[in-house]
Amino acid sequence: MLSRHHVAPELLGDALAGLHAHPPLVQCLTNVVAAQWTANILLAVGASPAMVDNPDEAGGFAAVAGGVLINLGTPQHDTAAAMAQAATGAAAAGTPWVLDPVGAGGLPWRTRVALDLLSRSAPAIIRGNASEILGLSGGEGGKGVDSEHTAEAALGAAAELAREHGSVVAVSGAVDHLTDGRRVVRVANGTELLTRVTGTGCALGALMAGFCAVVEDPLLAATAATATLTVAAEEAAGRSRGPGGFAVALLDELALITPAVLAERTRLS
Template identity: 70%
Template sequence: MTDASVDPVTAVTPDQVGEALARLRDTTPLVQSLTNIVVAQWTANVLLAAGAAPAMVDNPHEADAFARVAGGVLVNTGTPYDDTTAGMRAAVTGAQAAGTPWVLDPVAAGGLAWRTEVAVSLMDVHPPAIVRGNASEIAGLLGGLGGRGVDSADSPEQVLDRARELATSRGTVVAVSGAVDHLTDGERLVRVHNGDPVMTKVTGVGCALGALMAGFAAGCDDALLAATSATALLTVAAERAARASRGPGSFAVGLLDELSLVTPDELAGALVLS
């Protein structure tokens, strides 16, 4: 499929994104976050600032039951251990049983064999609503070599065909983060042109994006709209925070502020899609 066969104007609109944000804040979805030890507190704060409710339940004894009552589930493979990996499998099983949308963030997939196998095996248990990663991580799920740790060696444009392949084969939405974010369900394609380079200077910004996607997916039947809305909120808030910051430290604080302050109308007005 070529880009010309997709109508990006009708895939997702800024007004739909604004409505999705309003819905998230009205419903305060409970987001179960099985994430890495580096970003757990940051992820919880991002969810709170956006209007969702975080729950960091990642142990194998409780993860299944909690996934059945959560609005959305994030599984992030940034620092996998045997116990937390068992918790991930339990959460995906619970999400499948309850129809809870879950999001996979396959950190460093392709570059490290065990975590790549874990990510693929979780998709085998039950397809995620959304897979979010950088270009090398997305390619890594399909046998690519991965990037340099969490840093991508590829651009979203370079792996777009592979992203579509993954979306089609797994029945999921694939969100490829980069200077321009590319999101596809295998048929439709949305590009989000917002954001700021300083986002790459704060640990956990990308990981928190996966949690936001789970939050938006809790109240949205269209996973492409959910993934786009989360990306839009984070990147527009980042632009606003970057304008008022002096560097990564003040940017991180400002990002939390802007995630809570941006209105649905402001989000729709600032969003640049193609």
């Protein structure tokens, strides 16, 4: 039975203040489409990105990073090997890591890669769209990387997945649903323009890894990251004419957002 968890808005502000005070080093093993964008998103909030994604260095670097993102957007055999090394290295060092199982359920090979990573160690957070979370739980998933399900529809599967692995599962959607298998938080901020710029979900996974480096509770870390991105996105949408201007404005707003603004404007339930 899931219970609605009330996250005090000031805790979100405290999390952002902690990230600003102690900028985390975030290792990103991510897809080629989103690598630069993800690095820029991290830099905008004050974190330090490190795109260390080869098998010879990934495991060792995961041991010294503050947080690790493993994103299956464009996996190759060598990067999959690096991901396995990073997950193992992170587990051995106690480094929190985030799994973004892009295309899980819809694409069989990467689904197997994701399940192999989960068998190696439990991520602090699993982040995906509803179809990816359902696919990771044994469902059909979506077509490629597109979601065919709502976040609400995937909440039961997300809670099961969270309990199975001892992780927080964050399901992106019009309203984001986040659960650790017992508690559930909903974040209702955002804008349709987030779906018109590639890599925003990938960057959200990196933000979650960054917040995990400075916040002990992974559910709070995932919520703070989601709120930071979506509140900044609302501000950016208000002064943009389209996706191109929005992308630039989003980086600006992420650099400008304050703990007080985050606490005031996040819509939680």
